[in-house]
Amino acid sequence: MSSSQGAMPLESDTVFVQSQTxxxxxxxxxxxxxxxxxxxxxxxxxxxFAVFVLHQNAARVGASLAAASHAALGGDSAAVVKNFQxxxxxxxxxxxxxxxxxxxxxxxxxALMLALLVPWMxxxxxxxxxxxxxxxxGAGLLPLCVFLIHYVGLAYSPLQAIGWASIFADLGGLLVIxxxxxxxxxxxxxxxxxxRAPVEDELLAGSSATGRSLLAGGSFLVLLGFLHGTxxxxxxxxxxxxxxxxxxxxxxxxxxxxxxxxxxxxxxAYGRLQGDKAVNIAAHAHIIEFGxxxxxxxxFQPYVNLRAAWKQRWAVVLLLGSVLLPVCVLLELxxxxxxxxxxxxxGLLVIxxxxxxxxxxxxxxxxxxxxxxT
Amino acid sequence: xxxxxxxxxxxxxxxxxxGMSYGLWYAVFAEHQALEEIGSSLARGFSGxxxxxxxxxxxxxxxxxxxxxxxxxxxDVHGHWIGLAMVLVVAGIGLDRLAxxxxxxxxxxxxxxxxxxxxxxxxxxxTLNRGNGPRAVAIxxxxxxxxxxxxxxxxxxxxxxx
Numbered sequence: 001m002s003s004s005q006g007a008m009p010l011e012s013d014t015v016f017v018q019s020q021t022x023x024x025x026x027x028x029x030x031x032x033x034x035x036x037x038x039x040x041x042x043x044x045x046x047x048x049f050a051v052f053v054l055h056q057n058a059a060r061v062g063a064s065l066a067a068a069s070h071a072a073l074g075g076d077s078a079a080v081v082k083n084f085q086x087x088x089x090x091x092x093x094x095x096x097x098x099x100x101x102x103x104x105x106x107x108x109x110x111a112l113m114l115a116l117l118v119p120w121m122x123x124x125x126x127x128x129x130x131x132x133x134x135x136x137x138g139a140g141l142l143p144l145c146v147f148l149i150h151y152v153g154l155a156y157s158p159l160q161a162i163g164w165a166s167i168f169a170d171l172g173g174l175l176v177i178x179x180x181x182x183x184x185x186x187x188x189x190x191x192x193x194x195x196r197a198p199v200e201d202e203l204l205a206g207s208s209a210t211g212r213s214l215l216a217g218g219s220f221l222v223l224l225g226f227l228h229g230t231x232x233x234x235x236x237x238x239x240x241x242x243x244x245x246x247x248x249x250x251x252x253x254x255x256x257x258x259x260x261x262x263x264x265x266x267x268x269a270y271g272r273l274q275g276d277k278a279v280n281i282a283a284h285a286h287i288i289e290f291g292x293x294x295x296x297x298x299x300f301q302p303y304v305n306l307r308a309a310w311k312q313r314w315a316v317v318l319l320l321g322s323v324l325l326p327v328c329v330l331l332e333l334x335x336x337x338x339x340x341x342x343x344x345x346x347g348l349l350v351i352x353x354x355x356x357x358x359x360x361x362x363x364x365x366x367x368x369x370x371x372x373x374t
Numbered sequence: 375x376x377x378x379x380x381x382x383x384x385x386x387x388x389x390x391x392x393g394m395s396y397g398l399w400y401a402v403f404a405e406h407q408a409l410e411e412i413g414s415s416l417a418r419g420f421s422g423x424x425x426x427x428x429x430x431x432x433x434x435x436x437x438x439x440x441x442x443x444x445x446x447x448x449x450d451v452h453g454h455w456i457g458l459a460m461v462l463v464v465a466g467i468g469l470d471r472l473a474x475x476x477x478x479x480x481x482x483x484x485x486x487x488x489x490x491x492x493x494x495x496x497x498x499x500x501t502l503n504r505g506n507g508p509r510a511v512a513i514x515x516x517x518x519x520x521x522x523x524x525x526x527x528x529x530x531x532x533x534x535x536x
């Protein structure tokens with residue numbers, strides 16, 4: 001251990017007193033444990049979605065598009081419209097599941113960020129706690145109801161176009177907005193106050209080896225994701241957009257000219273193009289999100305009540321999974337299910353590492369509540 | 375709180391609010407219409423093919439291409455403004471851990487904030503003008519972000535002085 005680390009009270013399994021900011025059921029504790037819980041649930045949902053729904057749904061969308069093309073080939077306009085309606089339904093099924101995954105994780109990130117900013121808010125402890133509960137309730141309600149939209153549909157709905165699931169999803173969003181507005185008010189109030197005392201938060205002052213690994217590793221992941229996005233925009237984006245139009249045009253001209261071979265070859269090319277686009281976007285989004293997650297978790301390492309060596313190991317596992325998942329997703333085009341399976345395992349590594357940190361934080365709260373903090 | 379940290383935190387929150395406001399406006403006034411146009415023009419293109427009307431099919435698919443070009447960029451802009459704002463806030467919270475002088479930290483914060491605003495703006499401008507100007511803005515923005523992120527990563531990786 002370096003001298004600098006040795007001097008820090010935040011390293012290894014040392015537990016330090018922060019009873020005011022991290023008291024039982026305090027806003028910071030609720031937001032931290034709740035936020036990490038949301039991210040964990042969102043990731044597990046994403047892994048299940050990737051294994052059991054994503055590819056099957058993509059195959060159904062492809063089959064419906066092929067059926068629409070064949071209907072056009074046969075001159076059957078009614079069947080074209082019907083098949084496009086099917087595409088719409090499959091895309092809604094997929095879209096609501098992706099939205100569930102994305103929103104639950106995004107709300108988790110917001111909760112973690114707010115947990116860090118809590119000491120800077122000029123609000124009473126009770127108000128902060130209520131706002132935290134409000135945010136967590138909304139953050140749970142919205143994704144759950146978005147997930148149900150496809151299944152509930154318009155059943156018993158008083159409205160013509162919006163079902164109960166959508167209404168409750170909007171209510172969840174409203175709860176989140178109200179909570180965020182409350183937190184923002186607390187921040188603004190503090191920044192505008194002339195007599196504000198300096199905030200001394202030991203979470204932000206700490207600089208353990210694990211925290212540094214996660215912060216630097218997370219920044220590199222965000223950078224890598226951004227570089228990949230730049231490369232994609234420069235090399236592939238315009239080519240893909242041109243191809244998208246060219247292939248669809250080939251399908252319609254082929255169908256109008258009753259050229260089955262042209263239609264079949266264009267459909268195969270369209271499937272490959274959609275796959276290429278999907279893996280690039282997924283890799284870009286995931287590496288940046290994992291980077292941001294690593295950076296956020298870096299700040300909470302002083303609360304992870306595990307031995308220093310284990311904290312470092314879980315940080316490495318998290319970073320390893322965060323790199324492997326997007327790389328394997330990119331390789332899916334060439335290596336198919338093998339790469340897809342590895343990507344799922346990489347996702348599992350991130351989940352397990354996060355779960356370990358979450359348990360470490362729970363151990364810390366137990367020790368703190370039992371008065372064992374030193 | 376240092377000036378650089380305040381700039382990143384305040385700038386990040388303002389950028390997030392800006393991105394969310396843009397998203398709200400887009401969801402209420404533009405997204406539904408855009409999706410409707412994408413879906414209907416694609417279906418019309420295939421129906422035109424079924425009716426052996428190549429001119430209608432081509433015109434509809436051109437409409438689909440235009441609508442999708444604009445839609446993709448408008449959605450990307452919303453996501454990138456908010457995403458970059460989150461990176462700014464998270465980096466800002468830990469700015470004191472960077473082993474750089476205050477001057478460099480301030481320069482870094484200005485670079486990151488400017489890039490985070492300009493890059494999505496350049497992408498958004500591409501929906502109005504397909505010339506090189508908007509592309510140059512987007513490229514400049516992304517170059518600033520890459521430079522700032524690279525320096526952040528190096529700074530966070532450096533061991534602080536004992």
